[in-house]
Amino acid sequence: MTQPLGLLLRQTEMRMQEILQDFSRIKRYAQLLEEENGRLKEALAALTREGTGGAAGTRAPAGGQLGTLYRQGFHVCHAAFGSLREQECLFCLALLRGSSRQSPDFGGQEK
CATH class of the missing domain: 1.20.5 (Single alpha-helices involved in coiled-coils or other helix-helix interfaces)
Incomplete structure (x- = not known):
C-alpha cells in the first residue's frame, strides 16, 4: 500500500x-x-x-616534556594524546618509561 x-x-x-x-x-x-x-x-x-x-x-628530552604533560593530567600515549586522563594509563607509562631514562615518577631525575 x-x-x-x-x-x-x-x-x-x-x-x-x-x-x-x-x-x-x-x-x-x-x-x-x-x-x-x-x-x-x-x-x-x-x-x-x-x-x-x-x-x-x-x-628538552622528550621524556621531560611528556612527563610534564602526564603529571598535569594529560594522556601522552598515541591512543589518547592530549585528552584529560582520570586515572593512570599503562600506555602512557610504558611510553614514558621507553622514551626516558628518568625515574618512574617522571620528576626529571636520571637513574
Whole structure:
C-alpha cells in the first residue's frame, strides 16, 4: 500500500529537521574541540619554552616534556594524546618509561 504524498512529504521534512539538528550539534562540538585544541597547543608551546629555557632551536628530552604533560593530567600515549586522563594509563607509562631514562615518577631525575 502506498502512502499519500502529503504524508511522505511531512515525514521527509521531519527527518530533514532532525538531520539539521544533528548537524548543528556536531558543528558546536567541532567548535569546542577547536577551542580545546588551541588551548592545548598554547600549553604545549609554554611547556616547550620552559623545557628549552626559551632558546630557539633546542629541545628538552622528550621524556621531560611528556612527563610534564602526564603529571598535569594529560594522556601522552598515541591512543589518547592530549585528552584529560582520570586515572593512570599503562600506555602512557610504558611510553614514558621507553622514551626516558628518568625515574618512574617522571620528576626529571636520571637513574
